[in-house]
Amino acid sequence: MQLPVWCRGLFYYLCKKERLEYMLIHKMRLDDNMAVLDINSGAVHLVDDVIYDLLDYYDGSNDAEAMAALKDKYSEEDLRDALEEMHGLQDEGLLFSPSFDVPPTFAEKPIVKSLCLLVTHDCNLRCGYCFADTGSFGGCRQLMSKETAEKAIEFAIEGSKKRHNLELDMFGGEPLMNWPVVVHITEYVRRREKETGKNIKLTLTTNGTLLNDDNIKFLNDNRVMLVLSMDGKKETHDAMRPFPNKAGSYDAAVRGFKKVIDSREGKNYYLRGTYTHFSTHFCEDVLDMTKVGKEISVEPVVGIDEPWVLTEEDLPVIFDEYDKLARAYLERRREGNPFDFFHFNVALDNGPCVAKRLAGCGAGHEYYCITADGDIYPCHQFVGREQYKMGTLDTGIVTPEMVQKFRHTHVLTKPECSKCWARFFCSGGCHANADLINGDITKPYEYGCRLQKKRLENAIIVQAVLSAEAQEGEDLRPHINNFTYEK
Numbered sequence: 001m002q003l004p005v006w007c008r009g010l011f012y013y014l015c016k017k018e019r020l021e022y023m024l025i026h027k028m029r030l031d032d033n034m035a036v037l038d039i040n041s042g043a044v045h046l047v048d049d050v051i052y053d054l055l056d057y058y059d060g061s062n063d064a065e066a067m068a069a070l071k072d073k074y075s076e077e078d079l080r081d082a083l084e085e086m087h088g089l090q091d092e093g094l095l096f097s098p099s100f101d102v103p104p105t106f107a108e109k110p111i112v113k114s115l116c117l118l119v120t121h122d123c124n125l126r127c128g129y130c131f132a133d134t135g136s137f138g139g140c141r142q143l144m145s146k147e148t149a150e151k152a153i154e155f156a157i158e159g160s161k162k163r164h165n166l167e168l169d170m171f172g173g174e175p176l177m178n179w180p181v182v183v184h185i186t187e188y189v190r191r192r193e194k195e196t197g198k199n200i201k202l203t204l205t206t207n208g209t210l211l212n213d214d215n216i217k218f219l220n221d222n223r224v225m226l227v228l229s230m231d232g233k234k235e236t237h238d239a240m241r242p243f244p245n246k247a248g249s250y251d252a253a254v255r256g257f258k259k260v261i262d263s264r265e266g267k268n269y270y271l272r273g274t275y276t277h278f279s280t281h282f283c284e285d286v287l288d289m290t291k292v293g294k295e296i297s298v299e300p301v302v303g304i305d306e307p308w309v310l311t312e313e314d315l316p317v318i319f320d321e322y323d324k325l326a327r328a329y330l331e332r333r334r335e336g337n338p339f340d341f342f343h344f345n346v347a348l349d350n351g352p353c354v355a356k357r358l359a360g361c362g363a364g365h366e367y368y369c370i371t372a373d374g375d376i377y378p379c380h381q382f383v384g385r386e387q388y389k390m391g392t393l394d395t396g397i398v399t400p401e402m403v404q405k406f407r408h409t410h411v412l413t414k415p416e417c418s419k420c421w422a423r424f425f426c427s428g429g430c431h432a433n434a435d436l437i438n439g440d441i442t443k444p445y446e447y448g449c450r451l452q453k454k455r456l457e458n459a460i461i462v463q464a465v466l467s468a469e470a471q472e473g474e475d476l477r478p479h480i481n482n483f484t485y486e487k
Contacts, residue, residue, distance in 0.1 A: 024038070024040065024060070025037065025055060025095070027055055027056075028461055030323060030461045030462075031327070033046065034047050035047065035460055035461045038094055038096070039421050039424070040099055041093055041095075042348075043089070043094040043095065043097075044464050045089070046465065050074055050078050051086065054070060054082055054083065054086070056069075057070070058083070058086065060095070063083050066079075067079045110159075110365040111159065112368065113163065113165075113166065114166070114167035114169070114362070114367045115152065115155070115167070115168050115169070115367070115368055115369070116168075116171050116367070116368070116370070116380045117171065117369075118137070118144060118369065118380065119143070119171065119178045119182060120135065120144065120175055120178045121136055121137050121139065121142045121143070121372045122136065123173040123207070124177060124207075124210065124243065125242065125244075126244050127241045128241075128308060129240055129276055129303060129308050131302070132173065132384075135174065137371070137383045143178040143181065144181055144371075146180075146184045148374045148393065149185045149188070151374060151394075152393060153192060154192075155393055155396075156168060157198065160198070164198055165201070166201070168189060168202055169202075169205065171369075174206060179215060185202075186218070186222045201225065203224065203226070204224050204225070206227070208228050208229070208230070208252070208254070208255075208256035209249055209253050209256060211256030211259060211260050216259060219260070220260075225269065226268065226270075227270060228261075228271050228272065230253060230257065231275070231279070232273055232275075232279065232284070232298075233284065233288040234248070239279070240278070241253075257292050266294060270293070271289050271293045271296045271297070272297045273285065275318075276301040276309075277301075280321065283328065286298055286325055296342065297342035298341075300448065302433050302436065302437070303436075304436065304437065310447065315450065318451065322454050329341055330462060330465065330466065343456075343459060344455075344458065344463070345463075348460065348464060360429075363382075363406060363431050364378030364379070364403060364405070365406045365407040374392050375391075376389070376390045378402075379432060381430075382435070388402070388435075409441055411424075411428040413442065416443070416446075417429075420449070421453075422449075422452065429445055429448055430448065433445040
């Protein structure tokens with residue numbers, strides 16, 4: 001059904017106003033939901049078919065040319081009314097808004113905001129796609145000592161300077177294999193938190209097979225956020241996440257996941273999975289994961305010359321799966337049985353500061369990884385790539401030039417990113433993936449970019465539609481009012 005002429009293109013959000021871009025708009029569609037992103041203002045417009053089609057020809061100033069291109073498809077009155085509404089949005093700076101550069105603003109010297117502690121270089125599983133070489137990170141299997149853990153925490157506290165908030169992630173391998181040090185880190189952090197006046201968020205990533213009543217109670221009592229590794233339904237999970245004896249880990253993992261999720265009333269966790277060439281139909285896996293928990297993230301695998309690596313032929317299937325997932329996401333929310341999918345949680349009315357949006361995770365200058373023996377790397381995915389070793393806890397960072405390279409590698413300095421409509425949302429992609437695939441952190445991983453842009457399109461449409469329905473209390477199209485959301 002076509003919208004009345006008075007209501008075309010009237011639903012939009014206004015995001016942060018720091019902006020730059022060479023492209024001015026980007027169109028996207030999910031079934032009969034059509035959206036247009038004004039790249040530089042961050043405004044999102046839910047539109048009807050007239051405006052959607054006009055934007056194939058209209059560049060912000062060529063009314064006559066755009067009308068002529070569609071004169072056989074729409075009436076002159078409809079086209080003029082649609083153009084008039086677009087002119088109104090242009091006057092407000094919400095359509096075809098101009099480009100300009102806004103470089104990220106950092107402190108004069110890097111400030112540590114988050115730290116990953118490799119509590120173990122070992123794991124009790126043998127996941128086929130593990131970037132950490134099943135926990136060993138390409139070296140010997142070892143556990144972090146209490147002394148190294150304390151040094152790492154002090155490195156983070158000192159490096160955070162006057163910053164109030166600090167994040168520490170206990171990672172591996174499987175960190176629960178080094179439970180005494182997990183306990184020590186947690187208790188030491190909570191003591192130092194009080195002594196320094198800082199707010200320190202603790203996270204632990206686990207495969208779930210070693211969770212039990214005692215360690216769950218300790219983690220809950222000490223406010224430790226959990227990332228729970230799960231790949232979907234039993235056959236998908238077991239195919240890539242077996243024990244060393246080749247037995248699947250699904251049953252043991254889900255037993256632990258359900259226990260811990262129930263114990264914290266479904267809060268302060270998320271299930272994090274990976275899809276591969278063998279599991280490209282991941283929508284079914286995500287929906288199956290909702291039987292265990294409602295907070296979910298599923299990421300594409302990244303690798304080279306392995307049978308599980310995603311291929312060019314997989315892309316149409318993957319794109320279709322994101323569409324299926326978006327439909328299911330909307331349907332479940334309308335039914336009152338929602339789940340959260342991490343990559344659909346895009347803030348259209350507000351979001352990270354411009355520096356965060358342009359520079360991303362801060363790897364190598366705001367975020368570091370500490371290995372079990374105290375080496376410092378830009379992030380956990382760089383561990384084992386010796387050219388990226390930045391120092392040790394005893395020496396401190398001894399590669400200031402590397403810090404500056406990471407600090408100044410962002411969407412404004414990457415030629416590919418400067419032309420991309422998604423740059424304000426993706427932050428230029430993952431440095432570790434860029435290095436793995438291209439041998440250069442300044443050259444984005446192009447396959448990953450294509451996946452990122454697809455899920456961003458779905459995320460933007462999903463959030464715009466849900467917010468419109470929340471404001472109207474019913475479906476958007478039968479009638480619509482004018483909404484503006486400002487930061």
